[in-house]
Amino acid sequence: MKPIPYGRQHITQQDIDAVVEALQADFLTQGPRIKEFEDKFAAYVGAQYAVAVANGTAALHLCTLALDVTPGQKVITTPITFAASANCVRYCGGDVVFEDIDGTTVLLDVERVRQTLAAAPRGTYQGIIPVDFAGYPVDLEAFRRLADEYGLWIIEDACHAPGGYFTDSKGVKQMCGNGAYADLAIFSFHPVKHIACGEGGMITTNNKDLYEKLLLLRTHGITKRPDLLHENHGDWYYEMQELGYNYRITDMQSALGMSQLSRADEGLKKRHQIAQRYDAAFNNTGVKFITPGAGTSHAYHLYVIQVENRKELYDALKKHNIFAQVHYIPVHTMPYYQDLGYKKGSMPKAEKYYEKCLSLPMYPTLTDAEQQYVIDTVLQYAK
Numbered sequence: 001m002k003p004i005p006y007g008r009q010h011i012t013q014q015d016i017d018a019v020v021e022a023l024q025a026d027f028l029t030q031g032p033r034i035k036e037f038e039d040k041f042a043a044y045v046g047a048q049y050a051v052a053v054a055n056g057t058a059a060l061h062l063c064t065l066a067l068d069v070t071p072g073q074k075v076i077t078t079p080i081t082f083a084a085s086a087n088c089v090r091y092c093g094g095d096v097v098f099e100d101i102d103g104t105t106v107l108l109d110v111e112r113v114r115q116t117l118a119a120a121p122r123g124t125y126q127g128i129i130p131v132d133f134a135g136y137p138v139d140l141e142a143f144r145r146l147a148d149e150y151g152l153w154i155i156e157d158a159c160h161a162p163g164g165y166f167t168d169s170k171g172v173k174q175m176c177g178n179g180a181y182a183d184l185a186i187f188s189f190h191p192v193k194h195i196a197c198g199e200g201g202m203i204t205t206n207n208k209d210l211y212e213k214l215l216l217l218r219t220h221g222i223t224k225r226p227d228l229l230h231e232n233h234g235d236w237y238y239e240m241q242e243l244g245y246n247y248r249i250t251d252m253q254s255a256l257g258m259s260q261l262s263r264a265d266e267g268l269k270k271r272h273q274i275a276q277r278y279d280a281a282f283n284n285t286g287v288k289f290i291t292p293g294a295g296t297s298h299a300y301h302l303y304v305i306q307v308e309n310r311k312e313l314y315d316a317l318k319k320h321n322i323f324a325q326v327h328y329i330p331v332h333t334m335p336y337y338q339d340l341g342y343k344k345g346s347m348p349k350a351e352k353y354y355e356k357c358l359s360l361p362m363y364p365t366l367t368d369a370e371q372q373y374v375i376d377t378v379l380q381y382a383k
């Protein structure tokens with residue numbers, strides 16, 4: 001059996017042709033494909049606006065900038081995520097407040113967040129960054145209610161969940177990143193994610209002011225739009241109105257992203273089939289897996305199991321050429337955050353989850369034979 005990774009991109013001839021076409025066109029960077037990709041992605045998740053950027057981390061940074069996070073502001077997030085979900089607060093000098101997860105969903109526990117907000121004077125906290133971990137859509141309606149009560153903003157880290165949705169209290173399917181409840185949402189187009197651009201990211205929103213601010217901040221804070229200029233010396237004239245960055249994506253990457261996006265539904269369907277097969281195989285075996293709640297459509301970026309002998313299983317799988325992965329080492333236990341005073345033992349559920357979790361191979365091109373081999377090997381060694 002050839003090596004089986006936990007995730008991998010799926011590049012087709014159609015993707016290659018799309019990139020070659022972009023290479024032969026007039027613009028390698030700021031060309032027409034960026035806006036086209038943004039429009040198509042916004043339509044895919046059901047948001048009004050989308051801003052394509054260099055990567056998911058840049059997307060998060062632009063969000064905290066656009067929301068005016070300043071030194072000392074407090075923002076709540078989950079420890080079970082990729083470090084960037086928390087780091088974006090630090091980039092602006094804000095303080096990260098980790099809250100523990102719900103042990104069943106492995107998502108930021110809304111009840112704990114409620115208790116934390118209620119225990120402090122109003123105005124203590126500025127925002128919440130929930131993460132659709134593994135592709136499990138967060139109930140953003142519940143977070144919105146809290147956020148409105150306490151005057152907070154929400155950035156949904158939807159990197160794992162393009163195509164996922166939850167059903168709100170009115171029975172409406174709310175796609176991850178559609179901007180109905182979160183102020184801003186972000187996605188990544190790193191090759192292990194659903195849609196690969198090499199590097200790439202996207203911010204979606206229904207807020208026009210934030211959208212326009214993001215456009216400025218993405219490219220140095222510079223604008224040429226006549227309606228926004230303070231002065232106008234001629235057609236060459238531009239103004240740098242804010243301290244922005246170069247967080248642009250390229251036309252080549254957007255070409256790849258659009259081609260990938262056209263197959264997103266197909267890929268998601270395959271991920272669901274793989275998950276169903278794992279679920280059936282692990283049912284009643286002692287290998288614990290996560291079952292999404294009613295009305296929730298999981299996007300299965302990851303397929304996570306929880307076992308008592310995680311390290312042993314990880315090593316055994318590796319010997320059998322199966323490269324499982326651990327998502328995630330709780331962010332508050334990272335040396336950088338330890339140095340800031342965050343304590344091991346402070347997030348018991350997240351830390352207990354970390355002891356047991358393992359992400360099994362999950363990607364659209366995983367074959368039935370490969371998956372069966374993974375299942376058999378897991379069942380042979382798991383306790």
Ligand SMILES: *Cc1c(COP(=O)(O)O)cnc(C)c1O
Pocket residue numbers: 055056057058081082084085131157159160187188189190200201
């Ligand atoms: C991948 C990822 C990011 C960062 O995206 P990059 O494109 O790698 O910068 C942020 N948050 C989560 C949850 C991710 O999985």
